[in-house]
Amino acid sequence: xxxxxxxxxxxxxxxxLLKRRNPELSIDEVLQIDTQRRAxxxxxxxxxxxxxxxxxxxxxxxxxxxxxxxIQEEVRKIGxxxxxxxxxxxxxxxxxxxxxxxxxxxxxxxTPIGTSENDNKIVCGCGEPTExxxxxxxHWDIAEEKGIVDFERGVKLSQSRFILYRGKGAVLERAIINxxxxxxxxxxxxxxxxxxxxxxxxxMTGTGQLPKFAEDMYKxxxxxxxxxxxxxxxxxxxxxxxxxxxxxxxxxxxAYTPCFRREAGSAGKDTRGLIxxxxxxxxxxxxxxxxxxxxxxxxxxxxxxxxVLELLELPHRRVELCTADIGFSAQKCFDLExxxxxxxxxxxxxxxxxxxxxxARRANIRYREKSSGKVQFIHTLNGSxxxxxxxxxxxxxxxxxxxxxxxxxxxxxxYTGFDVIE
RNA sequence: GGAGAAGUGGCCGAGUUGGCUUAAGGCGGCACCCUGCUAAGGUGUUAUAUGGAGUAAUCUGUAUCCAGGGUUCGAAUCCCUGCUUCUCCGCCA
Numbered sequence: 001x002x003x004x005x006x007x008x009x010x011x012x013x014x015x016x017l018l019k020r021r022n023p024e025l026s027i028d029e030v031l032q033i034d035t036q037r038r039a040x041x042x043x044x045x046x047x048x049x050x051x052x053x054x055x056x057x058x059x060x061x062x063x064x065x066x067x068x069x070x071i072q073e074e075v076r077k078i079g080x081x082x083x084x085x086x087x088x089x090x091x092x093x094x095x096x097x098x099x100x101x102x103x104x105x106x107x108x109x110x111t112p113i114g115t116s117e118n119d120n121k122i123v124c125g126c127g128e129p130t131e132x133x134x135x136x137x138x139h140w141d142i143a144e145e146k147g148i149v150d151f152e153r154g155v156k157l158s159q160s161r162f163i164l165y166r167g168k169g170a171v172l173e174r175a176i177i178n179x180x181x182x183x184x185x186x187x188x189x190x191x192x193x194x195x196x197x198x199x200x201x202x203x204m205t206g207t208g209q210l211p212k213f214a215e216d217m218y219k220x221x222x223x224x225x226x227x228x229x230x231x232x233x234x235x236x237x238x239x240x241x242x243x244x245x246x247x248x249x250x251x252x253x254x255a256y257t258p259c260f261r262r263e264a265g266s267a268g269k270d271t272r273g274l275i276x277x278x279x280x281x282x283x284x285x286x287x288x289x290x291x292x293x294x295x296x297x298x299x300x301x302x303x304x305x306x307x308v309l310e311l312l313e314l315p316h317r318r319v320e321l322c323t324a325d326i327g328f329s330a331q332k333c334f335d336l337e338x339x340x341x342x343x344x345x346x347x348x349x350x351x352x353x354x355x356x357x358x359x360a361r362r363a364n365i366r367y368r369e370k371s372s373g374k375v376q377f378i379h380t381l382n383g384s385x386x387x388x389x390x391x392x393x394x395x396x397x398x399x400x401x402x403x404x405x406x407x408x409x410x411x412x413x414x415y416t417g418f419d420v421i422e
Numbered sequence: 423g424g425a426g427a428a429g430u431g432g433c434c435g436a437g438u439u440g441g442c443u444u445a446a447g448g449c450g451g452c453a454c455c456c457u458g459c460u461a462a463g464g465u466g467u468u469a470u471a472u473g474g475a476g477u478a479a480u481c482u483g484u485a486u487c488c489a490g491g492g493u494u495c496g497a498a499u500c501c502c503u504g505c506u507u508c509u510c511c512g513c514c515a
Binding site for chain 2: 038041044048052055059060062063068071072075079243373
């Protein structure tokens with residue numbers, strides 16, 4: 001959520017930044033509501049003040065045994081007026097909040113300006129695209145042949161885009177999860193979190209999934225509970241409504257969770273294999289920082305995610321997303337992409353975003369500045385570290401051998417207990 | 423799931439025959455003072471949100487005693503609903 005005061009004071013600037021995302025975005029309507037809202041509030045405040053004073057007088061008069069019928073009647077009329085104004089106030093509040101919740105974050109000044117994903121900037125690469133003197137198979141064929149993913153029975157149990165891992169496939173998936181968590185907790189200093197995978201609408205609103213993206217999520221019937229689309233939601237919302245101490249920042253947290261996405265609107269995209277499914281595993285990195293720290297911490301977080309790709313020896317690159325492609329709540333974002341022979345190109349495997357105070361404002365997460373004692377919003381960051389299913393797919397494709405076997409990356413041996421899939 | 427009790431500021435805790443309570447008292451935090459250092463002591467200060475006035479320091483209004491409704495001239499205090507916590511019972515991995 002954007003700061004209404006900031007909007008009020010710098011309307012042109014905010015508008016300009018929003019239009020970098022999408023020329024149709026504008027804060028004009030919310031500004032208009034804000035003006036009306038404040039007028040009503042001032043009026044109501046004055047009446048409330050009057051009622052308070054008059055009521056006190058009634059108390060005193062009654063103590064002296066005087067008749068107060070007349071003044072009581074007057075104050076009752078004030079009360080009626082206040083009631084009408086309060087209804088208006090609530091209406092404007094609600095309207096303003098709804099508008100604000102549906103306005104995306106302003107892009108960071110350094111986010112490249114663009115109109116589509118074609119304007120994203122490739123920042124750096126690592127490793128050459130895998131080549132071989134035999135035909136590289138797509139991971140869905142490998143997985144099927146080796147019997148490590150049972151696509152058909154996964155569909156039978158649920159519906160299309162649900163995955164059933166078995167045998168070495170299940171072990172490899174679990175090995176990758178443990179490897180990721182170990183690297184981030186032991187080498188990068190993150191605290192491991194194991195959160196609920198069902199959260200309420202307040203949490204979903206805090207990180208920006210609600211109200212705008214309700215149709216992307218699975219919701220429980222008759223309950224205010226949603227399946228999380230990413231661990232970002234529960235982990236970022238841990239401190240919802242709280243005031244942290246400056247010395248507790250930055251906070252590093254990592255969590256493995258399954259993630260659930262309806263993938264509404266992506267029919268026909270990535271229909272085969274492990275790339276786009278309704279339930280997948282992911283290890284997420286979340287940081288809570290002061291405003292001063294967030295930029296540097298964002299770079300560090302991205303490196304933390306890149307580090308596991310390096311350890312796995314998977315060819316990859318970093319892309320800086322342009323203003324048209326960054327997520328709704330983000331102000332700046334790097335994607336990490338892994339090379340996938342089946343796509344003859346790179347595929348997103350991590351998305352590392354800096355949200356500034358946008359999520360903190362929604363979730364009301366603040367900290368007390370030590371020097372001044374002032375309370376202000378924290379900054380939130382997160383990134384995949386990494387998507388597990390896509391990592392498994394990348395390993396299958398990039399580590400296939402001419403004899404048809406799949407080598408397991410060295411760093412995973414201690415987790416899998418085997419070094420090849422035959 | 424059933425029965426009881428309770429939810430007050432960073433924490434503990436008073437206030438529940440409605441008005442003088444944003445809220446006593448204590449702890450903790452912060453600032454200053456004092457004794458050679460330490461310990462102890464003294465004084466003061468210590469919520470958040472949102473309006474208005476002012477270039478600003480600042481002054482000032484309103485709201486908030488779990489949340490949302492209601493009663494009343496007036497609600498931390500009375501009534502209703504919900505949520506959460508605790509105790510007991512049931513169930514269960």
